[in-house]
Amino acid sequence: MPEFPTGFRWGVSTSAYQIEGAADTDGRGPSIWDTFAATPGRIADGSSGAVACDHYHRYAEDTALMAGLGVTAYRFSVSWPRVLPTGAGAVNASGLDFYDRLVDGLLANGIDPVATLFHWDLPQPIEDAGGWLNRDTAYRFAEYADLVAAHLGDRVKLWITLNEPFIHMSLGYGTGEHAPGRTLLFDSFPVAHHQLLGHGLAVGALRARSGSPVAIANNYSPVRPMGDSPADHAAAAAYEALHNRLFTDPLLGRGYPELGFDQDVVRDGDLDVIAAPLDVLGVNYYNPTGVRAPEADSPLPFALVPLEGYPRTAFDWPVAPDGLRELLGWLRDRYGPDLPPIQITESGCAYDDEPDAQGRVSDPDRIAYLDGHLRAVHAAIADGVDVTGYFVWSLLDNWEWAEGFTKRFGLVHVDFPTGRRTPKSSYAWLREMIATAGPDPLR
Ligand code: PNW
Helix, strand or coil, rough: CCCCCCCCEEEEEECCCHCCCCCCCCEEEEECHHEEEEEECCCCCCCCCCCCCCCCHHHHHHHHHHHHHHHCCEECCHHHHCCCCCCCCCCCCHHHHHHHHHHHHHHHHCCEEEEEEEECCCCCCHHHHHHCCCCCCHHHHHHHHHHHHHHHHHCEEEEEECCCHHHHHHHHHHHHCCCCCCCCHHHHHHHHHHHHHHHHHHHHHHHHHCCCCCEEEEEEEEEEECCHHHHHHHCCCCCCHHHCCCCCCCHHHCCCEEECCCCCCCCCCCCHHCCCCCHHHEEEEECCEEECCCCCCCCCEEEEEEECCCCCCCCCCCCCHHHHHHHHHHHHHHHHHHCCCEEECCCCCCCCCCCCCCCCCCCCHHHHHHHHHHEEEEEHCCCCCCCCEEEEEEEEEECCCHHHHCCCCCCCCEECCCEEEEEEHHCCCCCCCCCCCCCCCCC
């Protein structure tokens, strides 16, 4: 592996609902994922995140696992319903205390806390008032950001406002595969706008309370036209505008791409709030997308087609590290000097990892995945893209949303329901990688 620049940030990522458990502990309020998981048929194995990895009680053990790995940063999310059980108003002090303990433990181990404020677990009372379809939610989100920053602003080293607002909009409100399970298809545009407005308002609150840099984590997928006809290219351009530009164009001052959405919800001044300067762009990358022209009777302006010729993960996602280098080049070319420094805030893969007779968990496919994607990041840096960090999704096997416990993304195996942690062979590989990655030994 070639050398990475001095100061390159090595991290692991998780999110609150996927690992914490303790859903009814110490005053946490209900989230939309509690409700969704309790609805029959929504989750592949019928499970919920009520216990998950029980990280709420085992955070010290998990921090020790991170210290053993040698990461310099940990990206976690704060559970909005844990700190504000009804979404607004009354504060749950025990909820804030948990994040105090977590952050202090990270700092004591030399690990930078990187906090995401919204990783999809909206308080149920906010959903009952319309969720992200309601403009008020943007203001409630900014108040919540202000509260968290008032408590942790002196210790969190990087703020991430939203995680993957595109996936939350498209799967949560467009197709209904995620909470809150609505099926509005293209009528879900207000969810995009209100999340972005909430982001912009939260940036203001975070800057007022904390000197630390501010980011958003978007997911991107390089788009490959699967045909040479003008209709195939037009479909690819439409999908690119939807998946890769709908959020990033307005964030970087270019307004919304032309997608034919009814933009009545956009008010004067909103685009200026949304375009508040960002210190870092978080990039979550999993795979490229093949696109061709839709069938004549399709409600969508594109059709998605599986990419051939790549190995596949247990999620059936193609393993395509070349797509990461391509994506980073696309971001640089499209946004030029307006593009902030990038950190890869998620990159990882699911495999069916299980312990052998000796209790060891060997995951050579994940090692190959990480090796390929780190080489792609290195190549992008050599191409001139400013990439300053890489976070593996995920530290632990966890509760993978609609897939329940059936998809294992961790560097550390978790036995459900006992919660026993076993570092996989990829953990040892990454530890060695980090220790030897740069011109300066990291620790
Ligand atoms: C991300 N897609 O979700 C999330 O940020 C994580 O919480 C999640 O565990 C991880 O990726 C793995 O899935 C995604 O359909 C969900 O393209 C769906 C998609 C992409 C990312």
